[in-house]
Amino acid sequence: MSVLVMKFxxxxxxxxxxxxxxxxxxxxxxxxxHDVIVIVSAMSGKTNELVxxxxxxxxxxxxxxxDAVVSSGENVTAGLMALTLQxxxxxxxxxxxxxxxxxxxATHASARIEEIPTDNILAKFGEGxxxxxVAGFQGLAPDGRITTLGRGGSDTTAVAFAAAFGAERCxxxxxxxxxxxxxxxxxxxxxxxDRIAFxxxxxxxxxxxxxxxxxxxxxxxxxKVKLRVLSSFEEQSDTAGTLVCDEEEIMESNVVAxxxxxxxxAKLTVLSVADRPGIAATIFTTLSEAGVNVxxxxxxxxxxxxxxxxFSCPTGQVARAEDALARIKADGKLNYGELVxxxxxxxxSVVGIGMRSHTGVAAKMFQVLSAEGINIKVITTSEIxxxxxxxxxxxxxxxxxxxxxxxxxKVA
Amino acid sequence: MSVLVMKFxxxxxxxxxxxxxxxxxxxxxxxxxHDVIVIVSAMSGKTNELVxxxxxxxxxxxxxxxDAVVSSGENVTAGLMALTLQxxxxxxxxxxxxxxxxxxxATHASARIEEIPTDNILAKFGEGxxxxxVAGFQGLAPDGRITTLGRGGSDTTAVAFAAAFGAERCxxxxxxxxxxxxxxxxxxxxxxxDRIAFxxxxxxxxxxxxxxxxxxxxxxxxxKVKLRVLSSFEEQSDTAGTLVCDEEEIMESNVVAxxxxxxxxAKLTVLSVADRPGIAATIFTTLSEAGVNVxxxxxxxxxxxxxxxxFSCPTGQVARAEDALARIKADGKLNYGELVxxxxxxxxSVVGIGMRSHTGVAAKMFQVLSAEGINIKVITTSEIxxxxxxxxxxxxxxxxxxxxxxxxxKVA
Numbered sequence: 131m132s133v134l135v136m137k138f139x140x141x142x143x144x145x146x147x148x149x150x151x152x153x154x155x156x157x158x159x160x161x162x163x164h165d166v167i168v169i170v171s172a173m174s175g176k177t178n179e180l181v182x183x184x185x186x187x188x189x190x191x192x193x194x195x196x197d198a199v200v201s202s203g204e205n206v207t208a209g210l211m212a213l214t215l216q217x218x219x220x221x222x223x224x225x226x227x228x229x230x231x232x233x234x235x236a237t238h239a240s241a242r243i244e245e246i247p248t249d250n251i252l253a254k255f256g257e258g259x260x261x262x263x264v265a266g267f268q269g270l271a272p273d274g275r276i277t278t279l280g281r282g283g284s285d286t287t288a289v290a291f292a293a294a295f296g297a298e299r300c301x302x303x304x305x306x307x308x309x310x311x312x313x314x315x316x317x318x319x320x321x322x323x324d325r326i327a328f329x330x331x332x333x334x335x336x337x338x339x340x341x342x343x344x345x346x347x348x349x350x351x352x353x354k355v356k357l358r359v360l361s362s363f364e365e366q367s368d369t370a371g372t373l374v375c376d377e378e379e380i381m382e383s384n385v386v387a388x389x390x391x392x393x394x395x396a397k398l399t400v401l402s403v404a405d406r407p408g409i410a411a412t413i414f415t416t417l418s419e420a421g422v423n424v425x426x427x428x429x430x431x432x433x434x435x436x437x438x439x440x441f442s443c444p445t446g447q448v449a450r451a452e453d454a455l456a457r458i459k460a461d462g463k464l465n466y467g468e469l470v471x472x473x474x475x476x477x478x479s480v481v482g483i484g485m486r487s488h489t490g491v492a493a494k495m496f497q498v499l500s501a502e503g504i505n506i507k508v509i510t511t512s513e514i515x516x517x518x519x520x521x522x523x524x525x526x527x528x529x530x531x532x533x534x535x536x537x538x539x540k541v542a
Numbered sequence: 543m544s545v546l547v548m549k550f551x552x553x554x555x556x557x558x559x560x561x562x563x564x565x566x567x568x569x570x571x572x573x574x575x576h577d578v579i580v581i582v583s584a585m586s587g588k589t590n591e592l593v594x595x596x597x598x599x600x601x602x603x604x605x606x607x608x609d610a611v612v613s614s615g616e617n618v619t620a621g622l623m624a625l626t627l628q629x630x631x632x633x634x635x636x637x638x639x640x641x642x643x644x645x646x647x648a649t650h651a652s653a654r655i656e657e658i659p660t661d662n663i664l665a666k667f668g669e670g671x672x673x674x675x676v677a678g679f680q681g682l683a684p685d686g687r688i689t690t691l692g693r694g695g696s697d698t699t700a701v702a703f704a705a706a707f708g709a710e711r712c713x714x715x716x717x718x719x720x721x722x723x724x725x726x727x728x729x730x731x732x733x734x735x736d737r738i739a740f741x742x743x744x745x746x747x748x749x750x751x752x753x754x755x756x757x758x759x760x761x762x763x764x765x766k767v768k769l770r771v772l773s774s775f776e777e778q779s780d781t782a783g784t785l786v787c788d789e790e791e792i793m794e795s796n797v798v799a800x801x802x803x804x805x806x807x808a809k810l811t812v813l814s815v816a817d818r819p820g821i822a823a824t825i826f827t828t829l830s831e832a833g834v835n836v837x838x839x840x841x842x843x844x845x846x847x848x849x850x851x852x853f854s855c856p857t858g859q860v861a862r863a864e865d866a867l868a869r870i871k872a873d874g875k876l877n878y879g880e881l882v883x884x885x886x887x888x889x890x891s892v893v894g895i896g897m898r899s900h901t902g903v904a905a906k907m908f909q910v911l912s913a914e915g916i917n918i919k920v921i922t923t924s925e926i927x928x929x930x931x932x933x934x935x936x937x938x939x940x941x942x943x944x945x946x947x948x949x950x951x952k953v954a
Contacts, residue, residue, distance in 0.1 A: 146598055180618065186558055188625040195628070198636050199621035202614040206592065209611035213600040216607070224610050228640065229686060274641060 133255075133295045134164040137266065137288035140174035141305040142362035143207050146214075152303065153214040155366055156261055160220055165255045167295060169266040169288040170211050172203025193238035197268070197278045201227070204265035204284070212263045222261035223254065227268035227276065232287065234269035234277045241269055241277035242345070243286065246294040264291065282343030289346045293353035300350070300357050301371075302342065307361035308372035309334065309341055311538035312389040317530045319539040323387065324369075327377040330387045331357075333481040333515045342374075350374060377483050385484030385491060386536040389529050392477040395425070396448045397507060397519055399440040400455065402467035405432040412464050413439060413455070420454035422447045425477070426510045426519065440508060442519055445473050475507060476525040479517040480532060492516050498535045504528055545667075545707045546576040549678065549700035552586035553717040554774035555619050558626075564715065565626040567778055568673055572632050577667045579707060580634075581678040581700040582623055584615025589679075605650035609680070609690045613639070616677035616696070624675045634673035635666065639680035639688065644699065646681035646689045653681055653689035654757070655698065658706040676703065694755030701758045705765035712762070712769050713783075714754065719773035720784035721746065721753055723950035724801040729942045731951040735799065736781075739789040742799045743769075745893040745927045754786075762786060789895050797896030797903060798948040801941050804889040807837070808860045809919060809931055811852040812867065814879035817844040824876050825851060825867070832866035834859045837889070838922045838931065852920060854931055857885050887919060888937040891929040892944060904928050910947040916940055 136159065138152045152168075159166050171177075180200045184191050208224040215222035230250060234241035251262045266284025269277045279286050285302060292300035307322060309331065314320040326334075328351035335344040341359055350357040360371025373379075403409050410429070417424055422443050430438040443451055448471060458464045485491050495516055499506060504527065508519040520528055533539070548571065550564045571578050583589075592612045596603050620636040627634035642662060646653035663674045678696025681689045691698050697714060704712035719734060721743065726732040738746075740763035747756040753771055762769040772783025785791075815821050822841070829836050834855050842850040855863055860883060870876045897903050907928055911918060916939065920931040932940055945951070 146595060149599070183558060183618075183622055184625060187561070187622050188629045191625055192628055192635075195621045195625045195636055198624075198638065199618050202617045205614045205617075206595075206611050209607045210595055210599050212610075213596060213603055213607045216604055217600045223604075224607055226610065226688075276638075 132164050133167060133297045134159050135167045135169065135288050135292040135295070135297045135300040137169040137284060137300070137302045138171065138211075138362060139284065139302070139304045140171045140177070142303045143170055143211065144174040146210065148362075149207070149210055149214050152362055153211060153218060153220075155303070155362065156215060157218050157220055158366060160260045164298070166261045167251070167291050167297070168211060168261055168263045169284055169291060170204060170207040170263060171266055171284045173207055176203035176206070194275050197238050197276045201265070201268040201276050201278050204267050208263045208265040212261075215261050215263070220261055221259045222263055223259060224263045224265070225251070226265050228270040230264065232269035232290075234271060234279070236271040236273065236277070238271070238275075238277055240280040241271065243269060243279070243290045246290055248294055251295075280343070280345070282340075282346070285343040285346035286349060289349045289353075289355050289357060292355040292357075293349060297355070300355050302357065302359045303362035304341065304359060305361065305363065306341060306359070307364050307370070308359055309374070310388070312529055312533050313391065316391070316526050317533050319530075319533055321539050321541075323372050325373045325375055325380045325383075326387055327380055327383075327483045328374060329377065329483055329514055330481050331374045333479070333512070334388055334390050347374065383484060384482060384536065384538060385488045386480045386482040386538065387484075388481050389532045389536070389538065390479045390481060391525055391529050393522065393525065394445045395442050395475050395477045395519060396445045397440060397442050397472040397475045398448070398451060399438055399470040400466045401438050401470060402436045403439055404465065405435055405437040409464070410439065412458065414441075416454050416458050416464075417441075417443075417451055420450050422451045422454065426508050426517065428508050428510075442475070442477070442508065448473060472507075474522045475519045476522040477517055477519055478525065478528045478532065479515055480536065481515045483514050485514050485516075494535065495532060498531050499528060502527055502531050544576050545579060545709045546571050547579045547581065547700050547704040547707070547709045547712040549581040549696060549712070549714045550583065550623075550774060551696065551714070551716045552583045552589070554715045555582055555623070556586040558622065560774075561619070561622055561626050564774055565623060565630060565632075567715070567774065568627060569630050569632055570778060572672045576710070578673045579663070579703050579709070580623060580673055580675045581696055581703060582616060582619040582675060583678055583696045585619055588615035588618070606687050609650050609688045613677070613680040613688050613690050616679050620675045620677040624673075627673050627675070632673055633671045634675055635671060636675045636677070637663070638677050640682040642676065644676075644681035644702075646683060646691070648683040648685065648689070650683070650687075650689055652692040653683065655681060655691070655702045658702055660706055663707075692755070692757070694752075694758070697755040697758035698761060701761045701765075701767050701769060704767045704769075705761060709767070712767050714769065714771045715774035716753065716771060717773065717775065718753060718771070719776050719782070720771055721786070721800075723799070724941055724945050725803065728803070728938050729945050731942075731945055733951050733953075735784050737785045737787055737792045737795075738799055739792055739795075739895050740786060741789065741895055741926055742893050743786045745891070745924070746800055746802050759786065795896060796894060796948065796950060797900045798892045798894040798950065799896075800893050801944045801948070801950065802891045802893060803937055803941050805934065805937065806857045807854050807887050807889045807931060808857045809852060809854050809884040809887045810860070810863060811850055811882040812878050813850050813882060814848045815851055816877065817847055817849040821876070822851065824870065826853075828866050828870050828876075829853075829855075829863055832862050834863045834866065838920050838929065840920050840922075854887070854889070854920065860885060884919075886934045887931045888934040889929055889931055890937065890940045890944065891927055892948065893927045895926050897926050897928075906947065907944060910943050911940060914939055914943050
């Protein structure tokens with residue numbers, strides 16, 4: 131038996147006609163002899179509608195009820211997909227998360243999958259069923275209540291099923307035809323990658339290339355799931371899209387795989403804090419408890435026992451950060467001079483596993499930006515990534531210049 | 543502990559504002575000291591949308607998938623109602639059918655409730671929760687799949703919960719303010735009844751007075767559930783609406799409680815069939831298997847060993863009835879002359895438990911219709927009901943004349 135997992139996102143199941151087109155793709159794989167597990171999202175717009183109702187009803191909502199409401203969109207698509215397949219004479223049935231059951235943690239609204247029993251679905255495959263349609267994004271908490279996995283969670287459902295069933299491949303159908311060297315809206319030189327390493331995809335996903343939920347890439351990497359991103363609106367073929375895979379499976383590659391950008395960044399600097407142990411812990415524990423997702427952190431050189439602490443976070447969380455820092459100043463927990471906020475910055479990153487063995491990538495990046503007259507405000511690096519904060523007005527220019535300089539339009 | 547069941551229909555939860563108004567009514571009962579079980583329908587229009595998608599996808603749909611899709615509307619309302627109550631500081635949580643679980647038969651799309659365990663919800667009441675919000679209309683089949691109870695099924699959910707929890711009362715909030723002596727759109731003399739007996743309500747419900755699902759009235763009668771129908775758009779009071787109750791609880795009442803009508807009736811006559819045992823069984827087994835809901839049946843006087851068989855059914859099922867009868871004629875299973883179809887008829891019924899002890903109701907009904915020049919085509923009677931088929935064009939006239947003649951505008 132060879133199981134294939136196929137996941138269809140919201141735009142791929144936006145209406146009955148698109149569900150039929152998706153079902154035809156499933157039919158082709160069934161005809162090739164695969165047993166297929168189809169993971170579906172809600173019809174596009176439905177989840178936003180449900181989230182809107184919940185937030186309007188209760189701004190500080192009970193996440194358990196949020197999950198109960200918001201998970202319903204996927205149930206509708208799962209049933210409709212099963213009916214569509216049956217109409218095409220493909221034996222199929224739907225499963226809701228609790229029916230499998232997709233066991234998760236109790237962290238409502240952002241639960242993590244803990245276990246997916248396979249016996250129930252395998253028994254049905256044994257009886258001649260060819261397609262199990264599973265509502266994505268949802269699971270069952272230990273206490274029997276419904277959970278959801280966070281935005282983009284259906285990707286994670288798909289990868290988790292692929293891992294649990296030892297699937298030959300996990301195909302993620304979406305409205306883009308693969309992973310690009312950079313955002314094609316910024317430069318038409320952007321090139322679709324045939325393959326990308328898990329580590330690279332992980333950096334790109336977390337950097338705002340919204341192709342896959344970060345968690346799904348983590349899972350795929352851990353369980354060696356062959357993950358393919360492809361468009362449900364293009365011709366079907368075995369080599370379409372981008373394969374996210376182990377780096378050993380990528381024969382040749384550029385040193386840099388892609389240039390990512392993130393527009394909604396803000397830079398905050400806490401001026402003149404005491405330069406002694408525990409201060410960073412105080413600041414960032416406070417911010418974490420206030421729900422601020424701090425990204426880059428830089429500490430300046432100390433002068434006369436005082437230093438400046440700079441960090442970045444999404445612009446939407448600046449108000450929360452300001453509140454939290456003002457509160458600990460008022461409480462006397464932290465003494466600092468001023469909080470300087472710059473909301474007009476963007477983050478640019480170059481990503482590539484080739485950096486591990488090639489030196490000079492950072493130097494080249496800084497030279498390219500300098501040649502364009504772009505000032506770098508903050509720098510952070512990891513083994514396979516270099517990120518900088520710059521003025522937002524230079525974002526497109528920086529992406530284009532780096533894409534050219536690293537010759538990403540050319541195959542290695 | 544005193545449990546109250548409150549059910550809100552689709553128009554009573556049509557949007558967030560109406561859900562808030564409904565929640566306020568629940569809050570009033572909680573403040574009086576009741577633990578409340580709230581049963582909710584889908585927001586009005588949602589179930590029709592879902593049914594439309596299923597039928598467009600698959601005209602001869604798999605009822606198990608139909609149930610999986612169509613039940614999702616109630617889940618949304620249940621979560622939103624729980625959140626709304628929480629915002630009002632009323633401790634509440636939602637339950638979907640499978641979480642209670644509401645155990646039903648496996649007859650998908652028209653399942654019957656078999657058991658409602660109370661321990662789960664009672665335990666939460668014990669912990670301080672004051673309102674259990676339950677998604678109506680749905681349940682769990684023995685094999686773990688979702689079932690629905692048929693149109694209007696949330697009424698039945700409500701009564702079944704009232705029975706299981708020994709509720710003080712089951713209040714059905716809808717868009718009408720009670721049960722009337724007849725349709726107020728036909729005569730403005732129609733009067734709201736303060737009380738009506740289960741048996742009468744059962745006849746009225748099955749006769750097309752679409753206030754309550756028939757099955758819910760049957761259940762209420764069997765388990766002696768005090769059932770109240772009232773409007774969610776009127777002032778709240780303990781005596782609002784109509785109480786459906788045991789006849790012993792009704793001190794005085796008219797002989798006739800109400801005049802019901804049904805517009806979409808058709809009369810079919812199978813001419814010249816053999817007058818011998820088994821013929822009626824052949825005809826009506828065939829119709830039943832074809833999904834035709836036969837209502838009234840009359841067999842004419844036999845002449846020379848042959849007779850005519852007349853029956854009524856909804857106009858929408860006439861084509862099916864014609865097909866089925868033509869088929870058994872062609873197969874040689876039934877020999878008959880002609881099938882005469884009259885699609886322009888309506889059914890008028892007078893209903894009242896007083897008929898048991900009062901004679902002359904039928905005679906009076908026939909005299910009234912005769913005085914108006916209305917010809918009676920078919921008559922059937924039960925212990926507490928007399929129904930006639932007449933030309934549809936006389937329907938309103940007949941209802942008005944009978945309402946006047948039995949003085950239904952006056953309290954007994």
